[in-house]
Amino acid sequence: MVTSSAPGKVYLFGEHAVVYGEPAVPCAIERRVRVTATEIDEGLRIHANDLQLDGFTVEYSGDGESHPDVDVAESLVEAGMGYVNEAVAQARDAADAPEAGFEISVEGDIPLGAGLGSSAALVVAAIDAATRELGVELSASEIADRAYRVEHEVQDGQASRADTFCSAMGGAVRVEGNDCRRLEGIDTLPFVIGYDGGAGDTGALVAGVRDLREEYDFAADTVEAIGDIVREGEAVLGTDDYETLGELMNFNHGLLSALGVSSRSLDSMVWAARDADAHGAKLTGAGGGGCIVALDETDDALTALKYTPGCENVFRAELDTDGVRQE
Numbered sequence: 634m635v636t637s638s639a640p641g642k643v644y645l646f647g648e649h650a651v652v653y654g655e656p657a658v659p660c661a662i663e664r665r666v667r668v669t670a671t672e673i674d675e676g677l678r679i680h681a682n683d684l685q686l687d688g689f690t691v692e693y694s695g696d697g698e699s700h701p702d703v704d705v706a707e708s709l710v711e712a713g714m715g716y717v718n719e720a721v722a723q724a725r726d727a728a729d730a731p732e733a734g735f736e737i738s739v740e741g742d743i744p745l746g747a748g749l750g751s752s753a754a755l756v757v758a759a760i761d762a763a764t765r766e767l768g769v770e771l772s773a774s775e776i777a778d779r780a781y782r783v784e785h786e787v788q789d790g791q792a793s794r795a796d797t798f799c800s801a802m803g804g805a806v807r808v809e810g811n812d813c814r815r816l817e818g819i820d821t822l823p824f825v826i827g828y829d830g831g832a833g834d835t836g837a838l839v840a841g842v843r844d845l846r847e848e849y850d851f852a853a854d855t856v857e858a859i860g861d862i863v864r865e866g867e868a869v870l871g872t873d874d875y876e877t878l879g880e881l882m883n884f885n886h887g888l889l890s891a892l893g894v895s896s897r898s899l900d901s902m903v904w905a906a907r908d909a910d911a912h913g914a915k916l917t918g919a920g921g922g923g924c925i926v927a928l929d930e931t932d933d934a935l936t937a938l939k940y941t942p943g944c945e946n947v948f949r950a951e952l953d954t955d956g957v958r959q960e
């Protein structure tokens with residue numbers, strides 16, 4: 634039995650545009666998904682109590698043929714379990730053990746579908762735990778690469794390497810196409826996260842931006858402008874010039890909003906943080922609902938968000954300089 638964990642992330646800059654080859658800077662945060670893998674004779678049994686589908690908690694003990702004992706469409710359950718199934722397939726492939734059976738348990742403290750990268754953390758931790766259980770130790774970058782293939786597969790062929798690389802390596806990272814690197818010398822950033830209790834559909838939101846980009850040149854220009862923000866932001870990252878970083882985050886949020894991926898509650902949390910004099914605030918991840926990230930070393934944005942209608946939870950998130958690790 635092996636337990637591994639991997640962190641979630643916020644995007645300082647660059648989500649969505651990163652899917653089209655622009656750079657992005659995601660930062661790992663101290664919230665994790667933990668996966669325990671135990672080798673069994675055959676098949677795959679999954680226990681995922683955090684996974685709620687239409688109010689049902691899923692205890693999926695499938696052998697590939699029997700169906701989970703829940704009253705929801707099987708396609709929903711399959712979509713929910715796709716990340717674990719594909720991660721286990723990667724582990725079997727890496728260990729050259731195509732028939733290996735697993736019992737997999739998943740739990741974590743990252744809200745699901747909220748832009749904090751729970752899917753990447755799950756996949757990274759699952760690949761690490763399952764390969765170690767088979768006696769194979771992959772490097773963090775090999776895990777990142779295999780985890781990317783899983784997200785790409787499950788998200789219908791549309792995913793960047795950003796979330797999975799960040800979760801595997803930890804810290805602040807920079808991803809541009811296949812070029813993934815860790816940014817050294819960034820140990821702390823004063824992140825405050827507001828969560829509206831909702832979620833966005835990553836695949837649908839990515840597809841929406843793709844359609845806009847194909848329809849309008851100015852939408853393609855907007856995607857490129859997000860890349861310009863990232864390049865500008867890199868110059869001040871690692872300094873304490875939070876004012877410039879915040880201004881660039883605000884600009885980034887405006888462009889994401891123009892691309893149709895914000896929402897009323899995300900906007901209202903962003904404005905609450907700005908009104909409380911945060912250096913800057915933006916949505917994080919795919920959008921549609923879920924989380925915003927503000928930059929504020931005081932308690933002002935945190936307090937303001939506590940009293941913001943539509944904000945269900947607010948918390949500080951420390952930069953996590955550890956990536957995937959064995960527990």
Ligand SMILES: Nc1ncnc2c1ncn2[C@@H]1O[C@H](COP(=O)(O)OP(=O)(O)O)[C@@H](O)[C@H]1O
Pocket residue numbers: 666681682683684712713714715716739740741744745746747748749750751752753755833834835918919
């Ligand atoms: N703790 C968990 N248990 C089971 N499934 C999880 C867990 N965390 C994430 N997932 C899977 O990841 C999906 C969310 O991924 P996604 O839509 O990309 O949002 P995000 O990565 O921003 O959280 C969930 O619907 C579920 O399938």
Ligand SMILES: C[C@@](O)(CCOP(=O)(O)O)CC(=O)O
Pocket residue numbers: 647648649650651652746747748749750751752791792793794795796835839917918919920
């Ligand atoms: C929108 C996107 O840039 C980030 C998605 O992040 P999340 O799954 O919403 O945490 C998609 C991607 O990079 O694969």
Ligand SMILES: [Mg+2]
Pocket residue numbers: 750751752753796835
């Ligand atoms: Mg995700």
